[in-house]
Amino acid sequence: xxxxxxxxxxxxxxxxxxxxxxxxxxxxxxxxxxxxxxxxxxxxxxxxxxxxxxxxxxxxxxxxxxxxxxxxxxxxxxxxxxxxxxxxxxxxxxxxxxxxxxxxxxxxxxxxxxxxxxxxxxxxxxxxxxxxxxxxxxxxxxxx
Amino acid sequence: xxxxxxxxxxxxxxxxxxxxxxxxxxxxxxxxxxxxxxxxxxxxxxxxxxxxxxxxxxxxxxxxxxxxxxxxxxxxxxxxxxxxxxxxxxxxxxxxxxxxxxxxxxxxxxxxxxxxxxxxxxxxxxxxxxxxxxxxxxxxxxxxxxxxxxxxxxxxxxxxxxxxxxxxxxxxxxxxxxxxxxxxxxxxxxxxxxxxxxxxxxxxxxxxxxxxxxxxxxxxxxxxxxxxxxxxxxxxxxxxxxxxxxxxxxxxxxxxxxxxxxxxxxxxxxxxxxxxxxxxxxxxxxxxxxxxxxxxxxxxxxxxxxxxxxxxxxxxxxxxxxxxxxxxxxxxxxxxxxxxxxxxxxxxxxxxxxxxxxxxxxxxxxxxxxxxxxxxxxxxxxxxxxxxxxxxxxxxxxxxxxxxxxxxxxxxxxxxxxxxxxxxxxxxxxxxxxxxxxxxxxxxxxxxxxxxxxxxxxxxxxxxxxxxxxxxxxxxxxxxxxxxxxxxxxxxxxxxxxxxxxxxxxxxxxxxxxxxxxxxxxxxxxxxxxxxxxxxxxx
Ligand code: SF4
Numbered sequence: 188x189x190x191x192x193x194x195x196x197x198x199x200x201x202x203x204x205x206x207x208x209x210x211x212x213x214x215x216x217x218x219x220x221x222x223x224x225x226x227x228x229x230x231x232x233x234x235x236x237x238x239x240x241x242x243x244x245x246x247x248x249x250x251x252x253x254x255x256x257x258x259x260x261x262x263x264x265x266x267x268x269x270x271x272x273x274x275x276x277x278x279x280x281x282x283x284x285x286x287x288x289x290x291x292x293x294x295x296x297x298x299x300x301x302x303x304x305x306x307x308x309x310x311x312x313x314x315x316x317x318x319x320x321x322x323x324x325x326x327x328x329x330x331x
Numbered sequence: 332x333x334x335x336x337x338x339x340x341x342x343x344x345x346x347x348x349x350x351x352x353x354x355x356x357x358x359x360x361x362x363x364x365x366x367x368x369x370x371x372x373x374x375x376x377x378x379x380x381x382x383x384x385x386x387x388x389x390x391x392x393x394x395x396x397x398x399x400x401x402x403x404x405x406x407x408x409x410x411x412x413x414x415x416x417x418x419x420x421x422x423x424x425x426x427x428x429x430x431x432x433x434x435x436x437x438x439x440x441x442x443x444x445x446x447x448x449x450x451x452x453x454x455x456x457x458x459x460x461x462x463x464x465x466x467x468x469x470x471x472x473x474x475x476x477x478x479x480x481x482x483x484x485x486x487x488x489x490x491x492x493x494x495x496x497x498x499x500x501x502x503x504x505x506x507x508x509x510x511x512x513x514x515x516x517x518x519x520x521x522x523x524x525x526x527x528x529x530x531x532x533x534x535x536x537x538x539x540x541x542x543x544x545x546x547x548x549x550x551x552x553x554x555x556x557x558x559x560x561x562x563x564x565x566x567x568x569x570x571x572x573x574x575x576x577x578x579x580x581x582x583x584x585x586x587x588x589x590x591x592x593x594x595x596x597x598x599x600x601x602x603x604x605x606x607x608x609x610x611x612x613x614x615x616x617x618x619x620x621x622x623x624x625x626x627x628x629x630x631x632x633x634x635x636x637x638x639x640x641x642x643x644x645x646x647x648x649x650x651x652x653x654x655x656x657x658x659x660x661x662x663x664x665x666x667x668x669x670x671x672x673x674x675x676x677x678x679x680x681x682x683x684x685x686x687x688x689x690x691x692x693x694x695x696x697x698x699x700x701x702x703x704x705x706x707x708x709x710x711x712x713x714x715x716x717x718x719x720x721x722x723x724x725x726x727x728x729x730x731x732x733x734x735x736x737x738x739x740x741x742x743x744x745x746x747x748x749x750x751x752x753x754x755x756x757x758x759x760x761x762x763x764x765x766x767x768x769x770x771x772x773x774x775x776x777x778x779x780x781x782x783x784x785x786x787x788x789x790x791x792x793x794x795x796x797x798x799x800x801x802x803x804x805x806x807x808x809x810x811x812x813x814x815x816x817x818x819x820x821x822x823x824x825x826x827x828x829x830x831x832x833x834x835x836x837x838x839x840x841x842x843x844x845x846x847x848x849x850x851x852x853x854x855x856x857x858x859x860x861x862x863x864x865x866x867x868x869x870x
Contacts, residue, residue: 201706257702276694277385284687284709285379293710295686300375301536304526305651307489310510312472314495317502323476324507326435326665328442328452 190224193231196257198283206292213282220278226271234263334360336852337578337592339564339607342420343838344825344845345598346543347463350551351849352596355864357857360557360590361548362564362580365399365417368544373534380530381687388533390415390424391789399561401748402741403602408752410633410791414600418560419544421600421792422514425838426532426655427540428679429469429514431460432840434479435665436833443666445673445757446726446831450802450811451847453479458867459843466550467541467842468521471512477661486518487511488525493649494657497680497717500776506662511679513656514541514838527652529682540653563743567595567611567620567821575820581743594856598825598845601631605733605797605827606748608808621798621815626808628734630727630796631750632832635758637721637785639769641778646714649683657682663768664834672760674724676834678769681718689713717778721765721785723758724834725795731755733797754786762786793837798827812855813848820856824848 191210194217198209217224264272283289287297296303335357338349349361374380374388385394390413392400399416415424434453439446461483463469470485487510490498494510501508515525516539525539538545548558559580566579568589577591597604605628611620619627643649660678667675683689690709693699699708731753735746754762766783773781801807804816809828815821824845826837833840846866854860862868 197701198705199703201703204706204710206706254702258700261701276691280690280694281379281382281385281687284690285377285382287378289706290378290686293686293706293713297378299377300380300528300530301373301526304528304537307491307527307648307651310472310487310489311495314498314502315472315509317505318476318507318509319474321476321505321507324661325433325477325479326442328434328438 189231190228193260194279196253197261198279201292204292206289209279209283212286212288213279216282217279223275223278227275230264230268230271233267234260237263333591333593334358335592335857336594336596337362337590338596338598338824339578340420340598340600340603340825341418341543341548341558342598342600342825343422343543343841345420345596346547346551347842347845348596348598348824348849349556350466350547351846352852353551353554353556354869355849355853355857357853358555360559362559362562362578363418364561364563365397366560367418368423368534370534370536370538373536375528375530375533376536380533381685384530384533388424390532390792392416401743401745404736404747404749408750409754409786409788410635410752411789412602412750412791412794413789414602414794418548418558419542422542422838423534423544424532425542425792427514427653428655428659428836429467429512429839430659430677430835431478431481431512431843432833432835432837433664436831439674439831443673447799447801449830450800456840456843456847459846460839462866462869463839463842463846466546467514468516468546469512469514470517472510475509477507477509477664484512485516485521488513488515488517488653488656489527490657491648491652493647493682493717494680496643496647497719497772497776498658500772501660503775504772506660506772508658508660511656511659512839513653515539515653515656516541525653529650529652529654530685531653532655564607565610565743565745567597567607569611569613569616569620569818569821571615573615573818575818594820594822594852596822596824596852598823600825601794601797601827602733602748602750604823604825606735606745608798609735610745616817621808621817621821623817624805624808626729626799626806628797629729629732630799631731631733631752632725632727632795632829633752633791634725634793634832635723635754635762635786636790637723637762637766637769637783638718638787639721639766639773639781639783640716640718641773641781643715643717643778648714649717650685650714652682654682654684663765670764672757672764674726674757674761674834676724676761676765677722678765678772679720679722681720683714683716686713689716692716717773717776719769719772721762721769722834722836723761723765725832726755726757727796727799727831728755793826793832795826795829795832795837798823799830800828801830812851813844814851814855822848822852
């Protein structure tokens with residue numbers, strides 16, 4: 188349960204945009220990364236035992252919205268266990284920002300790129316006028 | 332049963348060579364260590380495409396870890412290797428940016444006193460470039476002042492508002508730019524026109540990008556080519572008289588099987604080809620096959636790559652359109668004696684990535700923060716980061732090399748490949764110049780917070796050298812026909828044979844060279860090319 192609180196403090200969502208918190212959309216998927224969970228849980232314990240972690244977690248009742256804890260935990264994690272932090276970041280961000288609910292809240296499409304496709308206007312060659320008018324710039328060589 | 336020709340590797344070079352040889356009526360088999368791809372599974376068919384892009388479809392084999400990947404130790408290299416081990420090879424994951432080498436790229440020693448001259452010229456390859464452009468469905472715009480005349484392209488890829496804004500920057504500086512040449516099918520007459528999805532470098536589910544599994548190979552198979560998958564070639568067999576006899580294949584069952592062929596063509600990229608040659612030792616060739624010069628594996632070139640990036644003050648369309656095909660500049664392509672380096676580079680304008688990339692890059696740059704502002708921060712940063720890659724010409728150096736570590740064995744039962752590669756002084760000076768110029772363009776195009784960095788470690792896409800082409804057996808591995816000096820009937824048809832690297836993405840030239848070598852194979856071992864089957868009249 189601790190891990191859930193910590194991840195939600197890092198990714199609490201955004202009420203104004205209607206973006207849910209991490210655990211509401213990606214918690215079950217994160218359970219698949221068993222090794223990661225085990226390792227991060229150890230880091231959380233370490234953080235709680237650290238001076239900052241102790242103070243912050245004891246001084247707040249509503250731990251889930253604790254901005255200060257999110258910031259100190261991520262700094263602690265990044266500094267003490269950088270390789271694991273990068274892997275953790277990659278996985279939780281990946282799961283969160285692939286969630287349809289989150290993408291829709293951000294104003295993104297809910298459908299995958301394919302076969303939806305995207306349109307762009309045809310290229311206007313007028314912009315190349317100055318490039319044309321400068322003339323050939325390739326270097327001629329003997330024998331082609 | 333004996334084949335006329337066995338081609339090892341189904342990537343850019345192998346597919347093109349196999350296609351041409353099959354069309355010339357030969358009995359050809361192409362051996363591939365991986366499998367056919369399933370486009371329905373390509374990342375952009377799902378919302379989680381960025382997760383797949385970074386793992387299962389990563390260009391880095393040590394991250395991707397597919398069954399068909401082999402270990403490449405890059406701990407002594409400034410640049411990691413990018414590849415793909417499946418039917419289509421690296422073209423499955425390439426961006427499709429498809430410029431040709433320039434005429435000057437074939438004679439850098441004569442022109443600038445660096446590198447080495449090729450024994451063939453741009454003119455020799457021109458008909459092969461033209462055929463290749465057709466088969467690979469190349470889109471682009473004729474009239475580029477940076478090249479000799481080229482024509483017959485499909486309509487150019489749209490450059491969007493993003494491309495126009497950067498192009499405006501080039502125009503203000505008075506510099507060359509041009510829409511990308513792209514191996515991507517466009518236009519209303521195409522069966523599978525590009526849908527501007529963006530991440531072509533994770534595989535194209537639409538079939539618009541011309542990876543060779545959707546171009547050369549299906550066409551060649553209709554003409555009789557056999558593509559044999561899940562077959563790892565572990566040795567080239569050479570007779571004591573110095574003639575290629577066939578290959579040893581490790582099948583998925585674990586069995587080793589000998590397959591006979593009159594001619595063997597290696598096209599496993601400059602690492603895979605060198606690895607196979609070095610591993611093909613015998614009593615007669617104790618240094619490996621075709622290695623009397625000691626140069627197999629040497630002169631590895633990797634195109635050091637740098638990035639300049641900046642922020643637009645609002646979101647624009649930079650996530651639409653092929654990520655690696657927008658516009659490019661050859662303003663600094665040729666040697667200028669005023670500069671502290673020889674040769675030059677491409678400025679290659681890249682489009683942006685997805686939301687996850689914005690989030691992760693934003694965290695690194697402290698533009699995105701954990702906590703309650705996270706989602707807002709990502710929304711604010713998305714579609715705003717423009718970038719220009721600097722693709723530097725890499726000069727050949729014998730100290731940059733591929734070798735085998737006999738003390739370690741990989742999954743194929745072969746010695747582990749080691750890449751030893753360090754950036755040379757010329758490349759460093761060129762990179763620094765290129766990053767400065769790329770920054771200038773972005774600033775003039777009104778981007779903010781412009782920064783630049785290079786060489787980028789995860790950028791070893793363009794793997795060249797390691798079995799150089801030349802006339803002198805003491806200083807090269809293959810002759811001007813692509814046949815090894817030492818072994819009759821053993822040819823190489825990939826970027827390994829490149830004596831120099833140019834400053835452009837090499838896929839187009841790898842394929843033109845492979846088609847040219849296929850004709851040389853036919854003429855030296857099988858018959859005579861006539862008006863009826865000459866490449867000019869072929870496609
Ligand atoms: S942008 Fe075009 S070429 Fe690239 S993946 Fe999409 S459809 Fe294919």
